[in-house]
Amino acid sequence: MERIDVLKTYKxxxxxxxxxxxxxxxxxxxxxxxxxxxxxxxxxxxxxRNAVVAARKVQKSWESASALNxxxxxxxxxxxxxxxxxxxxxxLMMSGSSKIAAKKEVEQSIDRLxxxxxxxxxxxxxFSSVNPVASSHFNFSVPQAMGVVSVIAPNKFSLLGLVSxxxxxxxGGNTCIVLSSEENPMVSISFxxxxxxxxxxxxxxxxxxxxxxxxxxxxxxxxxxNAIIYCGHNNKxxxxxxxxxxxxxxxxxxxxxxxxxxxKNQSPYFIERxxxxxxxxxxTEV
Amino acid sequence: xxxxxxxxxxxxxxxxESTNHILLKEKYDLFINGEFVKSNSKKYFDTINPATDEVIxxxxxxxxxxxxxxxxxxxxAFRRWSKLKAKERGKYIFRIARMxxxxxxxxxxxxxxxxxxxxxESRDVxxxxxxxxxxxxxxxxxKLEYAFPNKTPKPLGxxxxxxxxxFPLLMAAWKIAPAIACGNTVVLKPAETTSLTALKLAEIxxxxxxxxxVVNIVTGAGNTGAEIVNHPDIDKIAFTGxxxxxxxxxxxxxxxxxxxxxxxxxxxxxxxxxxxxIDQAVEGIVNAIxxxxxxxxxxxxxxxxxxxxxxxxxxxxxxxxxxxIVGNPLDKNTDIGAINSKExxxxxxxxxxxxxxxxxxxxxxxxxxxxxxxxxxxxxFLNVSQSHTIVQEEIxxxxxxxxxxxxxxxxxxxxxxxxxxxxxxxxxxxGSKIFKLTQELNAGVVWANTYNKFDPTSPFGGFKESGxxxxxxxxxxxxxxKFE
Numbered sequence: 001m002e003r004i005d006v007l008k009t010y011k012x013x014x015x016x017x018x019x020x021x022x023x024x025x026x027x028x029x030x031x032x033x034x035x036x037x038x039x040x041x042x043x044x045x046x047x048x049r050n051a052v053v054a055a056r057k058v059q060k061s062w063e064s065a066s067a068l069n070x071x072x073x074x075x076x077x078x079x080x081x082x083x084x085x086x087x088x089x090x091x092l093m094m095s096g097s098s099k100i101a102a103k104k105e106v107e108q109s110i111d112r113l114x115x116x117x118x119x120x121x122x123x124x125x126x127f128s129s130v131n132p133v134a135s136s137h138f139n140f141s142v143p144q145a146m147g148v149v150s151v152i153a154p155n156k157f158s159l160l161g162l163v164s165x166x167x168x169x170x171x172g173g174n175t176c177i178v179l180s181s182e183e184n185p186m187v188s189i190s191f192x193x194x195x196x197x198x199x200x201x202x203x204x205x206x207x208x209x210x211x212x213x214x215x216x217x218x219x220x221x222x223x224x225x226n227a228i229i230y231c232g233h234n235n236k237x238x239x240x241x242x243x244x245x246x247x248x249x250x251x252x253x254x255x256x257x258x259x260x261x262x263x264k265n266q267s268p269y270f271i272e273r274x275x276x277x278x279x280x281x282x283x284t285e286v
Numbered sequence: 287x288x289x290x291x292x293x294x295x296x297x298x299x300x301x302x303e304s305t306n307h308i309l310l311k312e313k314y315d316l317f318i319n320g321e322f323v324k325s326n327s328k329k330y331f332d333t334i335n336p337a338t339d340e341v342i343x344x345x346x347x348x349x350x351x352x353x354x355x356x357x358x359x360x361x362x363a364f365r366r367w368s369k370l371k372a373k374e375r376g377k378y379i380f381r382i383a384r385m386x387x388x389x390x391x392x393x394x395x396x397x398x399x400x401x402x403x404x405x406x407e408s409r410d411v412x413x414x415x416x417x418x419x420x421x422x423x424x425x426x427x428x429k430l431e432y433a434f435p436n437k438t439p440k441p442l443g444x445x446x447x448x449x450x451x452x453f454p455l456l457m458a459a460w461k462i463a464p465a466i467a468c469g470n471t472v473v474l475k476p477a478e479t480t481s482l483t484a485l486k487l488a489e490i491x492x493x494x495x496x497x498x499x500v501v502n503i504v505t506g507a508g509n510t511g512a513e514i515v516n517h518p519d520i521d522k523i524a525f526t527g528x529x530x531x532x533x534x535x536x537x538x539x540x541x542x543x544x545x546x547x548x549x550x551x552x553x554x555x556x557x558x559x560x561x562x563x564i565d566q567a568v569e570g571i572v573n574a575i576x577x578x579x580x581x582x583x584x585x586x587x588x589x590x591x592x593x594x595x596x597x598x599x600x601x602x603x604x605x606x607x608x609x610x611i612v613g614n615p616l617d618k619n620t621d622i623g624a625i626n627s628k629e630x631x632x633x634x635x636x637x638x639x640x641x642x643x644x645x646x647x648x649x650x651x652x653x654x655x656x657x658x659x660x661x662x663x664x665x666x667f668l669n670v671s672q673s674h675t676i677v678q679e680e681i682x683x684x685x686x687x688x689x690x691x692x693x694x695x696x697x698x699x700x701x702x703x704x705x706x707x708x709x710x711x712x713x714x715x716x717g718s719k720i721f722k723l724t725q726e727l728n729a730g731v732v733w734a735n736t737y738n739k740f741d742p743t744s745p746f747g748g749f750k751e752s753g754x755x756x757x758x759x760x761x762x763x764x765x766x767x768k769f770e
Contacts, residue, residue: 067743068418068421068422068742071421071425072421075380075421111373114373114376114377114380115373115428117425118376118424118425118426118427118428118429119425119429120425121422121425121742121743122422122425122426122429122432122743122760125433125743125759125760126432126433126760138721138725267432268429268432282717282718282721283717283718283721284718284721284722284725285718285722286694286716286718286719286722
């Protein structure tokens with residue numbers, strides 16, 4: 001008798017758990033030929049708010065984990081992803097990538113995680129300074145995580161784009177809530193499974209699937225979110241984000257990049273964008 | 287002060303680390319061009335457990351011809367290694383870091399057997415730090431242009447690296463990791479009394495798939511080291527060891543194009559102010575001088591205590607010393623293990639004798655010491671001054687020289703009055719005093735309210751006759767790069 005495949009239910013990722021959206025709604029994801037690939041969760045404002053709570057709850061402890069530890073966690077994500085390379089390639093190919101492109105995207109995603117794992121205990125050495133003030137003080141400036149960051153992930157490069165934006169945010173001690181690619185959201189939930197088996201503390205990364213149109217205003221307006229990263233080119237969306245972010249002076253970072261495969265789209269400046277600078281004065285006269 | 291004494295009723299039960307899980311060969315050959323090969327000298331020497339006098343294994347002695355082969359293999363490997371994509375170079379080094387982590391326990395046990403250090407230290411300090419060092423520098427491989435803006439960093443070529451016996455694997459990591467991350471290839475020689483963990487590291491390097499010849503590990507004593515230093519195809523010498531040998535190396539490479547970094551001896555000043563947290567400071571004094579049996583180049587071997595608290599500090603220190611457990615390095619209760627070698631024990635005993643002859647007042651904690659092996663109880667000297675030999679010279683053992691001071695300017699003057707400049711410690715609850723001292727002390731590392739702390743991200747190295755160049759951190763990269 002022919003064996004019947006078991007199909008995967010794609011849910012969302014909040015606080016280390018995989019709940020269904022509280023809204024109970026879904027949207028179809030289809031391939032180029034119109035074939036149904038999956039019913040994805042159409043996340044709601046309530047899902048987002050729950051994710052912010054989860055992200056806030058763990059933020060301080062994640063930030064205070066040693067840089068070495070954060071680096072090892074990111075490295076672990078890369079290890080896990082490497083082990084599931086073929087699964088991710090399959091998923092990317094289902095939604096239209098060629099085999100070569102899929103392989104390249106997964107490999108670049110792994111390498112990018114390693115790249116940012118390496119920065120975990122180095123970016124501070126690039127962006128800090130000792131300031132030779134004129135008075136008898138020891139004065140220095142160091143980066144510190146902004147806190148909770150909401151992320152509108154790129155629509156294209158559904159895996160590599162997500163990794164390229166999320167890795168520098170979390171390696172700097174932030175936690176985040178990500179709205180995955182709307183066009184190809186499946187891979188983001190599979191990536192959540194990787195995160196969940198990689199020693200990433202629950203709530204550090206939360207991933208929602210759904211419609212930008214519905215969720216952007218919440219991502220931008222929530223008072224307990226410190227910064228928002230927007231990947232895309234839609235000026236209407238951008239204007240909305242910029243306006244709504246003013247309320248709590250949320251930091252707005254915009255990535256208009258199209259080709260996340262380009263090596264130029266990785267640098268310590270991606271980390272620096274979700275860091276504040278803190279300056280400390282201390283007397284040196286006895 | 288009445289003291290609670292439980293030693294008669296409560297003794298620590300032995301908590302000995304098992305050795306049945308370690309893999310050791312009877313004989314170790316040289317690791318050249320990715321293979322273990324027999325030395326042309328055909329000679330082997332014993333590596334001895336300093337706690338039991340037992341022979342653990344036989345180690346090959348590399349001669350001139352062997353060094354020539356090792357350097358040639360490194361030189362050939364350099365062509366491809368230096369051109370390999372930097373991120374791929376990094377991945378190999380990450381692998382090495384992970385494999386050390388996986389085998390950490392085995393390494394810790396071997397390190398304690400071969401070198402005599404307490405298992406607690408090899409388990410919690412040496413081995414994890416060595417793995418972290420590889421992890422840290424692996425990450426730098428593809429990021430060098432950020433470390434040196436407006437420069438184009440290039441590797442130097444073949445690095446000859448000679449390391450000491452006090453932190454065998456850790457020193458190998460400090461040397462190899464930054465060198466290969468920057469695209470160099472290396473010929474490393476461990477110290478003759480502690481070759482084992484370096485050779486175990488060679489096994490890991492082999493298993494990691496690192497291209498052949500990128501790391502070569504050759505064993506032997508001073509003569510072998512001299513062959514590395516004098517080989518014409520060596521581009522850089524990195525040496526950690528005594529100031530005397532450091533100066534000899536510097537002399538023999540003068541007039542050549544060889545670059546060098548030297549991490550040499552020290553006579554660290556550990557300064558306790560009257561406003562320090564006294565109990566914490568006493569713990570700090572113990573850690574500063576008795577960590578790793580005092581076989582630490584940055585040990586706080588000169589203690590300066592402010593006069594007003596000198597009596598109480600010394601009393602508490604003697605109490606604390608009497609509770610230190612000297613014994614089996616593999617016992618998890620042990621605080622102070624075996625002295626690394628008979629030669630080193632003789633050196634320490636020579637200095638203890640000189641200290642007494644010159645009028646110092648000695649105090650040693652009473653502890654029962656095994657007849658086999660090399661042991662030295664924790665020792666301190668009172669009534670010594672700046673002119674005493676044991677205050678001036680590096681002993682490299684568990685021997686502390688104590689002086690007192692009255693003013694901050696006096697102690698700065700005294701602390702800096704030495705040809706060395708590796709490390710110093712400051713103990714006070716007053717922040718401004720810490721920063722005043724850290725600015726005035728001429729030392730490469732200054733610890734405030736702590737001592738003997740190491741981290742891959744933190745540069746380490748000396749001023750003055752403690753050597754030059756830094757290891758660790760962003761600054762540690764510079765030792766292995768040139769800027770065209």
